Amino acid sequence: MLIQDTSNSLAHTLHLRRQSLAKLIDFPAILWSGSPSPRNFAANTFPFRASSHFIYFAGLSLPNAAIRLAAGELELFMDDPKSGSALWYGETPGREQIAVTIGADRAYPMSELELYLEGAATIPVQDAATWTQQSQLLDRWILPQQPPQGIDLQLAEAIIQLRLVHDEAALSELRKAAAVTVAAHKAGMSAVLKAKTEAEVRGAMEQVIIAHNMTCSYNSIVTIRGEVLHNEHYHHPLRSGDLLLADVGAETQTGWAADVTRTYPVSGKFSSTQCDIYDVVLAAHDACIDKIVPGVEYEDIHLLACTTIAEGLIDLGILQGKAEELVARDVHALFFPHGVGHLLGLDVHDMEDLGDLAGYEEGKQRSSRFGLGYLRLNRPLRPGMLVTIEPGFYQVPFILNNEQVRSEYQDVVNWERLSQFADVRGIRIEDDVLVTTQGHEVLTAALPNTADSVEGLVMGNW
Amino acid sequence: MLIQDTSNSLAHTLHLRRQSLAKLIDFPAILWSGSPSPRNFAANTFPFRASSHFIYFAGLSLPNAAIRLAAGELELFMDDPKSGSALWYGETPGREQIAVTIGADRAYPMSELELYLEGAATIPVQDAATWTQQSQLLDRWILPQQPPQGIDLQLAEAIIQLRLVHDEAALSELRKAAAVTVAAHKAGMSAVLKAKTEAEVRGAMEQVIIAHNMTCSYNSIVTIRGEVLHNEHYHHPLRSGDLLLADVGAETQTGWAADVTRTYPVSGKFSSTQCDIYDVVLAAHDACIDKIVPGVEYEDIHLLACTTIAEGLIDLGILQGKAEELVARDVHALFFPHGVGHLLGLDVHDMEDLGDLAGYEEGKQRSSRFGLGYLRLNRPLRPGMLVTIEPGFYQVPFILNNEQVRSEYQDVVNWERLSQFADVRGIRIEDDVLVTTQGHEVLTAALPNTADSVEGLVMGNW
Ligand SMILES: [Mn+2]
Ligand SMILES: [Mn+2]
Numbered sequence: 058m059l060i061q062d063t064s065n066s067l068a069h070t071l072h073l074r075r076q077s078l079a080k081l082i083d084f085p086a087i088l089w090s091g092s093p094s095p096r097n098f099a100a101n102t103f104p105f106r107a108s109s110h111f112i113y114f115a116g117l118s119l120p121n122a123a124i125r126l127a128a129g130e131l132e133l134f135m136d137d138p139k140s141g142s143a144l145w146y147g148e149t150p151g152r153e154q155i156a157v158t159i160g161a162d163r164a165y166p167m168s169e170l171e172l173y174l175e176g177a178a179t180i181p182v183q184d185a186a187t188w189t190q191q192s193q194l195l196d197r198w199i200l201p202q203q204p205p206q207g208i209d210l211q212l213a214e215a216i217i218q219l220r221l222v223h224d225e226a227a228l229s230e231l232r233k234a235a236a237v238t239v240a241a242h243k244a245g246m247s248a249v250l251k252a253k254t255e256a257e258v259r260g261a262m263e264q265v266i267i268a269h270n271m272t273c274s275y276n277s278i279v280t281i282r283g284e285v286l287h288n289e290h291y292h293h294p295l296r297s298g299d300l301l302l303a304d305v306g307a308e309t310q311t312g313w314a315a316d317v318t319r320t321y322p323v324s325g326k327f328s329s330t331q332c333d334i335y336d337v338v339l340a341a342h343d344a345c346i347d348k349i350v351p352g353v354e355y356e357d358i359h360l361l362a363c364t365t366i367a368e369g370l371i372d373l374g375i376l377q378g379k380a381e382e383l384v385a386r387d388v389h390a391l392f393f394p395h396g397v398g399h400l401l402g403l404d405v406h407d408m409e410d411l412g413d414l415a416g417y418e419e420g421k422q423r424s425s426r427f428g429l430g431y432l433r434l435n436r437p438l439r440p441g442m443l444v445t446i447e448p449g450f451y452q453v454p455f456i457l458n459n460e461q462v463r464s465e466y467q468d469v470v471n472w473e474r475l476s477q478f479a480d481v482r483g484i485r486i487e488d489d490v491l492v493t494t495q496g497h498e499v500l501t502a503a504l505p506n507t508a509d510s511v512e513g514l515v516m517g518n519w
Numbered sequence: 520m521l522i523q524d525t526s527n528s529l530a531h532t533l534h535l536r537r538q539s540l541a542k543l544i545d546f547p548a549i550l551w552s553g554s555p556s557p558r559n560f561a562a563n564t565f566p567f568r569a570s571s572h573f574i575y576f577a578g579l580s581l582p583n584a585a586i587r588l589a590a591g592e593l594e595l596f597m598d599d600p601k602s603g604s605a606l607w608y609g610e611t612p613g614r615e616q617i618a619v620t621i622g623a624d625r626a627y628p629m630s631e632l633e634l635y636l637e638g639a640a641t642i643p644v645q646d647a648a649t650w651t652q653q654s655q656l657l658d659r660w661i662l663p664q665q666p667p668q669g670i671d672l673q674l675a676e677a678i679i680q681l682r683l684v685h686d687e688a689a690l691s692e693l694r695k696a697a698a699v700t701v702a703a704h705k706a707g708m709s710a711v712l713k714a715k716t717e718a719e720v721r722g723a724m725e726q727v728i729i730a731h732n733m734t735c736s737y738n739s740i741v742t743i744r745g746e747v748l749h750n751e752h753y754h755h756p757l758r759s760g761d762l763l764l765a766d767v768g769a770e771t772q773t774g775w776a777a778d779v780t781r782t783y784p785v786s787g788k789f790s791s792t793q794c795d796i797y798d799v800v801l802a803a804h805d806a807c808i809d810k811i812v813p814g815v816e817y818e819d820i821h822l823l824a825c826t827t828i829a830e831g832l833i834d835l836g837i838l839q840g841k842a843e844e845l846v847a848r849d850v851h852a853l854f855f856p857h858g859v860g861h862l863l864g865l866d867v868h869d870m871e872d873l874g875d876l877a878g879y880e881e882g883k884q885r886s887s888r889f890g891l892g893y894l895r896l897n898r899p900l901r902p903g904m905l906v907t908i909e910p911g912f913y914q915v916p917f918i919l920n921n922e923q924v925r926s927e928y929q930d931v932v933n934w935e936r937l938s939q940f941a942d943v944r945g946i947r948i949e950d951d952v953l954v955t956t957q958g959h960e961v962l963t964a965a966l967p968n969t970a971d972s973v974e975g976l977v978m979g980n981w
Binding site for chain 1: 556557558559560561562563564565566568570571605606607608609610645646647648651663664716718719721722723725726727728729730731732737738744746747748749750751753754774856865866867868871872915916917918
């Protein structure tokens with residue numbers, strides 16, 4: 058038996074989180090951490106990363122563990138290291154020691170979990186070894202791909218209420234992730250003049266993340282083909298005239314993420330056409346961030362990005378018409394086909410494992426419109442929410458070469474004028490913005506984003 | 520229908536590999552590539568890495584694909600990118616294009632695989648989504664944790680025969696992995712003087728691997744606690760007097776691995792006690808490599824390492840007695856508790872997914888002896904085999920503080936003398952050695968390993 062220790066700050070944070078949960082649900086919750094996923098053979102696993110819901114209430118990324126939360130109390134289920142494991146892994150903290158660290162009320166071996174299952178809700182963990190174990194123990198299907206039901210849905214909704222608004226401990230970690238991400242992007246900009254390939258810039262950026270003992274919160278995008286939105290190739294040679302789009306974020310040891318994008322010229326100098334489009338994207342970025350205050354609908358921020366981009370493209374002679382009307386016809390989505398951002402927290406798309414439950418307020422649903430359907434967040438902003446703002450401009454052949462698209466938008470796109478901007482494949486500018494009671498705070502503000510300052514960083518004279 | 524194209528070298532290599540397979544089995548084989556493993560939510564996956572057996576015969580690390588090998592022919596099963604995926608992933612090569620690249624005789628959508636299952640053997644893929652699919656389609660359990668049986672066992676044994684001996688195409692990739700790994704270790708040595716933590720050295724090393732558009736073939740070990748054999752923590756500060764053990768290897772884009780360890784002083788200078796032990800480990804390393812010629816039993820190489828280490832420790836006054844007799848009593852294993860190396864190829868422990876089927880020659884089994892039980896390879900060497908040679912010396916508290924161990928070896932260990940070597944926690948020196956018809960070739964020979972040269976690299980004057 059353990060005396061609960063809330064003198065340490067992690068234990069105190071976890072205590073407050075489960076107290077808040079206890080106000081929202083009156084049944085127990087069991088959260089599993091998950092098990093390491095094998096890469097090419099059992100002993101060669103991907104780096105372990107616990108389920109975010111587990112981390113939120115257990116504080117640590119422990120493999121093969123579970124916690125039970127009931128009426129504000131925390132019970133830890135995990136096995137002590139196997140006898141002999143000290144040979145390979147050294148002295149690792151045992152169950153009792155971890156229980157003290159996280160302020161658990163009681164701690165048991167994993168085998169005793171089956172005695173504590175009654176009436177418990179859960180959330181599926183992604184790895185199949187774990188969700189099959191969850192399904193077997195709870196005697197119902199707990200599937201990552203299916204929307205939760207019954208008490209599992211109630212638990213998910215309660216956790217979403219908590220995780221939507223970050224507490225001080227979370228913000229402290231999120232600031233660390235942001236700071237290291239800023240440093241990584243600066244390293245990328247400093248490396249690009251000498252780099253011969255995308256991979257070399259990626260190496261310079263991820264080195265910073267690794268050196269701070271963090272991991273990447275998602276697979277980095279570092280590409281001269283910025284129009285390929287999920288480009289995970291890094292082999293292209295860098296050529297003068299190319300723009301490099303780098304979307305790279307760090308994650309702290311306890312799982313809190315950052316997510317930042319910058320786009321900059323490989324040569325250190327934007328062409329005039331690149332600069333023109335860059336300024337359009339930056340105008341949208343700045344306008345959206347300016348608009349962030351509690352109570353504003355995130356969808357309206359998205360629409361502001363769309364309108365600002367449409368206005369900019371009208372000014373450049375690429376589009377013709379009135380910005381609002383173009384946006385109503387989804388014309389912006391020809392060049393800006395994704396949403397302006399998403400929730401950020403323990404997951405880079407926070408709580409996306411729950412589908413749209415977290416991103417969409419109750420009663421709201423994904424639009425089927427081309428210009429809105431990819432919006433991942435549709436809620437009024439509240440203090441403590443952390444969101445990304447990441448407008449972009451892309452020339453996606455799949456969209457722009459589509460005959461139906463071209464004829465539908467024949468009257469509003471000046472294709473000849475557009476062809477003068479062929480050296481702009483893709484530009485995105487992404488920052489992480491905290492909603493505060495006063496308005497907002499850009500956690501990644503230390504990373505310059507104007508065309509001038511970005512050029513200065515690349516040329517080494519910023 | 521495709522005309523088989525063996526004019527390109529990848530297709531030619533794959534053609535030869537399946538011709539060789541066809542001489543060993545007279546039933547079809549179906550090999551699945553596997554699917555990406557989710558990290559914290561479905562869209563955020565670990566970097567995909569296909570099953571090694573698939574890569575060996577398909578050449579490329581394709582997700583969600585399968586190949587059927589029968590009578591020397593290759594059939595590819597995979598789906599074309601979904602309509603709309605070009606928006607997110609750009610134009611990716613379709614089934615027919617990949618079929619040409621790899622020289623497939625025919626190519627089908629994945630849904631047609633069920634028409635080609637009859638009498639086919641397979642090998643389980645590690646991820647649960649895939650092995651459950653394999654089990655469902657073949658209507659029998661295909662489990663990664665269970666030894667294969669029947670035709671699956673015959674297939675495994677045939678593939679082992681091929682993969683044990685590397686062809687020219689494999690060697691070309693393995694040399695690339697070795698070269699980048701050498702560069703990564705040099706970068707680590709160059710970084711250690713200025714680095715403040717293990718993580719910073721790791722960052723300097725992995726940067727090189729990432730910059731070459733490769734991945735790590737396993738989770739790096741970069742630690743001042745070298746006595747913790749599988750240490751995946753990187754937070755320790757580096758202090759003058761510490762030795763840093765770095766076990767880091769690159770893997771090429773098509774999955775071929777390297778595996779190298781160096782141990783060096785954080786200050787740039789070994790203490791005299793560190794240098795003494797280092798030279799013992801190096802003597803074992805050099806003696807083992809010298810011994811590598813076709814026909815030699817790898818177990819004898821391991822025993823040579825044990826004897827050489829025992830001799831060195833006798834010379835230093837840490838052990839007393841005759842080296843052979845000490846090894847017969849497993850005294851060496853107090854300080855060198857693991858095997859001297861393993862197979863290396865597509866997997867860092869090549870074909871370890873098949874248990875000891877690949878590592879142990881038919882009729883041989885793991886010893887229960889403390890000094891032999893961790894040996895992963897027990898076969899006579901053949902030209903074309905690639906093995907690691909990685910002797911080490913460790914002061915593992917779990918072993919050396921064990922009362923039973925201390926009393927059992929009371930007569931042969933001079934504990935007082937040993938206590939003078941307290942600044943040696945763990946030393947390992949590991950290289951990748953190809954067995955040639957003439958003898959051997961060290962693929963990682965470009966990385967210095969003497970105490971002098973390692974000091975020189977750290978001090979920047981090598
Ligand atoms: Mn983002
Ligand atoms: Mn090794």
